[in-house]
Amino acid sequence: MRVNDPLLDTLRSEIARDLRPVRPLRPAWLRALILLPWSLLGLAILSAVFSPRWGVSALTWVVAGTQVFVSYVLLWMALREAEPGRGPSAFALGTAAVAALGVPLGVYLLIHSLHARPLPVAREWSVGMECISVEMAIGLPAMAIGLWLAHRGLPLRPAAAGALAGLAAGVGALGVWTLFCPFTSPGHVLRSHFGPMIVLGLLGLGLAAAVFHFRRRSRERL
Amino acid sequence: MDEEDLTALMVDYQAGALAAFERLYARLAAPLRQYLRSLTLNPATAEDLLQETFLQIHRSRQTYRPPLPVEPWAFSIARNVYRMDRRSAGRRRQHEVPAEEDPPEIPVPAAADGLAGRLEVRRALVRLPSDGREALLLHHVWGFSFGEIGGLLGIRGGTAKLRAHRALAALRSLLGGGDDESE
Numbered sequence: 001m002r003v004n005d006p007l008l009d010t011l012r013s014e015i016a017r018d019l020r021p022v023r024p025l026r027p028a029w030l031r032a033l034i035l036l037p038w039s040l041l042g043l044a045i046l047s048a049v050f051s052p053r054w055g056v057s058a059l060t061w062v063v064a065g066t067q068v069f070v071s072y073v074l075l076w077m078a079l080r081e082a083e084p085g086r087g088p089s090a091f092a093l094g095t096a097a098v099a100a101l102g103v104p105l106g107v108y109l110l111i112h113s114l115h116a117r118p119l120p121v122a123r124e125w126s127v128g129m130e131c132i133s134v135e136m137a138i139g140l141p142a143m144a145i146g147l148w149l150a151h152r153g154l155p156l157r158p159a160a161a162g163a164l165a166g167l168a169a170g171v172g173a174l175g176v177w178t179l180f181c182p183f184t185s186p187g188h189v190l191r192s193h194f195g196p197m198i199v200l201g202l203l204g205l206g207l208a209a210a211v212f213h214f215r216r217r218s219r220e221r222l
Numbered sequence: 223m224d225e226e227d228l229t230a231l232m233v234d235y236q237a238g239a240l241a242a243f244e245r246l247y248a249r250l251a252a253p254l255r256q257y258l259r260s261l262t263l264n265p266a267t268a269e270d271l272l273q274e275t276f277l278q279i280h281r282s283r284q285t286y287r288p289p290l291p292v293e294p295w296a297f298s299i300a301r302n303v304y305r306m307d308r309r310s311a312g313r314r315r316q317h318e319v320p321a322e323e324d325p326p327e328i329p330v331p332a333a334a335d336g337l338a339g340r341l342e343v344r345r346a347l348v349r350l351p352s353d354g355r356e357a358l359l360l361h362h363v364w365g366f367s368f369g370e371i372g373g374l375l376g377i378r379g380g381t382a383k384l385r386a387h388r389a390l391a392a393l394r395s396l397l398g399g400g401d402d403e404s405e
Contacts, residue, residue, distance in 0.1 A: 005247075005251070007251070007269070007272065007273055007276075008244065008247050008251075010273065011243075011247065011273065011276050011277070011280075012240065012243075012244065014277060014280075015240065015243055015276075015277075015280050016240055018280075019238045019240055019243075020238060021236065021237045021238040022236050022283055022284040023236075023284065024236060024284055024285075024286060024287045024288060025284055025285055025287060027287065082285070083285055083287070084282065084285055084286075084295050084296075084298035084299050084302065085290075085291075085294035085295040085296075085297065085298035085370070085373050085374050086290075086294075086295075086298075086373045087298075087373060087374075087376045088376070089372055089376060089377050089378040089381070090376055090377060091377075091378055091381075092378075152284075153282075153285045154278075154282040154285050154299070154302070156298065156301075156302045156305075156376070157376065216306060216310065
C-alpha cells in the first residue's frame with residue numbers, strides 16, 4: 001500500500017537515509033540499577049584508600065543503604081522523564097527533590113541524636129575538604145553516567161531530568177561516604193556532605209539544559 | 223487498526239522497515255495533525271510541526287518500548303515539538319488566533335456535539351484555557367485515559383481529570399447548555 005501524501009513523500013526520503021535498526025531502551029528501573037555496581041565500586045575504591053568503618057552500628061548501614069536507595073529512585077525518575085508519554089508529574093518531581101534533601105537530613109539528625117560525634121574545631125577545614133573532594137569524586141562520574149542515560153532517551157523537561165540525575169549522584173555518594181566519615185556535627189554535615197549533593201544537582205540541571213539547548217540550536221541550523 | 227497492530231508496526235519500524243513507517247504515518251498523521259491544530263490553533267503551523275513531529279519520532283524511535291501504547295508516546299513527542307517551537311519562535315510568530323475569528327478545524331468532543339452547531343462548538347473550544355482544552359480533547363476525542371494524559375502532560379491523573387471536567391463544564395456554559403455534572 002502506498003499512500004499519496006506530499007508530506008509522506010518528504011518524510012520517506014528523509015527517513016530512508018537513516019533506517020538502521022534500533023533496539024528499544026530498557027525500562028528505566030532496569031537502567032537505573034547501574035547505580036548499584038557504581039556504589040559498590042566506589043565503596044571498594046574508598047576502602048582501599050581510606051580506613052573503612054566496618055564496625056559501624058547497624059543504623060549507619062541502614063542509613064547508607066537508605067541513601068543509596070533514594071539515589072536509585074531519583075535516577076529512575078530522571079530516566080522516566082526521558083521516556084515520552086511516561087513522565088512523572090510535576091508533583092512527583094517536587095516530592096523527589098524534597099525527599100532527596102529531606103531523607104538524608106532526617107537520618108543524619110537521627111544519627112546525631114543517637115550517636116553524636118562532633119568534629120574537633122582544629123580539623124574542621126581538613127576533614128571538610130576531604131569530604132567534599134571525595135563526594136565530588138564519586139558523584140561526578142555517577143552524574144555523567146546518569147545524564148548520558150537520560151539523553152539516550154528524549155527528556156521532555158531536560159533541566160528536571162538533569163537535576164534529578166545530579167541529585168541521584170550526590171545522594172548516592174553521600175550514602176557511600178557515610179560509611180567512612182564518622183562526624184555528625186550539623187555544620188560539617190550541611191557544608192561538606194550536603195553541599196556537594198546540592199552542587200551536583202545544580203550542575204546536572206545546568207549541564208542537561210545546556211546540552212539540550214545546544215542540540216536544539218544545531219538542529220535549527222540544519 | 224487496534225493497539226496491538228500499532229505496536230507491531232512500531233516493532234517493525236524499529237527493526238528498520240520503511241513500509242512499517244508508512245503504515246504508522248497513515249494511522250497517526252490524522253490524529254496528530256488534529257492534536258497539533260488544537261494546540262497551535264493555526265493549520266499552517268500545525269502542518270510544519272507535523273513534519274517535525276514525524277522526524278522527531280524517527281530520531282527517538284528507540285525510546286518507544288513495546289508493548290506500551292504507541293499513541294501516548296507519539297502524542298507526547300508532538301507536544302514536545304510544539305513546546306520547543308513555541309519557545310524558540312515565541313517572539314517570531316503568534317500561534318493563538320482571536321477567538322471570534324474563523325476557528326481552525328479542531329475536533330469536537332462527542333460530549334459537546336449536541337449542544338450547538340460544530341462551528342459554535344469550535345468557537346467555544348478556542349475560548350477555553352489551553353490546558354483545559356487539551357485535557358478535554360485528549361480524553362473525549364482521542365480516548366486517552368486520565369493516567370495516560372497525566373504521563374503526557376507531566377501532571378497527575380487526578381489533575382488531568384479535573385482539567386478535563388472543568389473544561390467540559392466551561393464549554394457547556396459557553397454554549398448555554400448549563401453546567402451539569404454528567405460526563
